[in-house]
Amino acid sequence: MAERLVGKQAPDFTMDTALGNGQEFGKVSLSDYKGKWxxxxxxxxxFTFVCPTEITxxxxxxxxxxxxxxxxxxxxxxxxxxxxxxINTPVDQNxxxxxxxxxxxxxxxxxxxxxxVLIEEEGIALRGLFIINPEGELQYQVVHHNNVGRSVExxxxxxxxxxxxxxxxxxxxxxxxxxxxx
Numbered sequence: 208m209a210e211r212l213v214g215k216q217a218p219d220f221t222m223d224t225a226l227g228n229g230q231e232f233g234k235v236s237l238s239d240y241k242g243k244w245x246x247x248x249x250x251x252x253x254f255t256f257v258c259p260t261e262i263t264x265x266x267x268x269x270x271x272x273x274x275x276x277x278x279x280x281x282x283x284x285x286x287x288x289x290x291x292x293x294i295n296t297p298v299d300q301n302x303x304x305x306x307x308x309x310x311x312x313x314x315x316x317x318x319x320x321x322x323x324v325l326i327e328e329e330g331i332a333l334r335g336l337f338i339i340n341p342e343g344e345l346q347y348q349v350v351h352h353n354n355v356g357r358s359v360e361x362x363x364x365x366x367x368x369x370x371x372x373x374x375x376x377x378x379x380x381x382x383x384x385x386x387x388x389x
Contacts, residue, residue, distance in 0.1 A: 210323065210334075211296045212323065212337070212348055213345055213346065214344065215345060217232055217245075217285075217337065217339045218321035219236070219238075220311075220317075220318045220349065221234065221236040222311035222312055222318060223310035223311070224290075224310060225282075225294060225312070226309050227266070227294065227306030227309055229305055230286035230293055232287050232291070235280060235309060237341050238342075238343075239302060240278055240280075240339065240389055241341065241343065242341045243341055244277035244338065244339065244366060244370070244374065246265075246276065246277055246280070246336065246362060247322075247336070247339060248265070248279070248281055248334070248337070248357070249281075249283065249313075249319055249329040249332040249334065249335040249336075250281065250332065251283060252331055253283060253285040253290060253292075254289075254293055254301060257337045257353070258374075259298070259302070259332070260302060261356045261357055261359075262282070262306065263298065263303060263320050265359055266307045266308065267307075268304040269308055270307070271363060272287075275366065275367060279307075279308040280308060280311055281306075281309070281310045282312075282313050282332070284312075284313050284330065284331055284332060285312060286312050286314060286315055287310075287312045289312075290310040293310075294306060294310070303349075314331075315344055316330065317334040322337060322348075323350075323359075323383070333351065333352070333354055334349075334350065334356070334357060335348065335349070336348070336357055336362060337368045338365065338366055338369060340369070346369050364380060364381075367380070373385030
């Protein structure tokens, strides 16, 4: 049975990245996001079919996340060189085009394992999405089958609900009233 992560300090990480400009490489650690919210998402492999739909949608919404003090980081078990090649492949050829966030390389698969999304027998990650608060505590996690993409709108909604600090009923959206404890 997988260990519960929500409500605990997020597992630490340091990974190499391909920057969204498709030219440069970098390095990223969980501590780089201290003071900001982090949307950390895992996907199975570069050059697949569902992944680019999610990654490009998140990139298009990156300014909405930035506006509410949140950064985005994508992770797969591919190398930074594969990430860069995928970013530099045109969208009409199943590529990503330039992104508004980096893609991290979890070559050792340790980060995927630490977040409980690694399919050991296949050596790839499930579609896991985690929201980590500015203090490094994991606030939200959702894991999908690899055939099903995630929703940017739902991720934004949940992030805003978490940031609101109140009791948020189903379907709560920014501006809605919070529930009151009785």
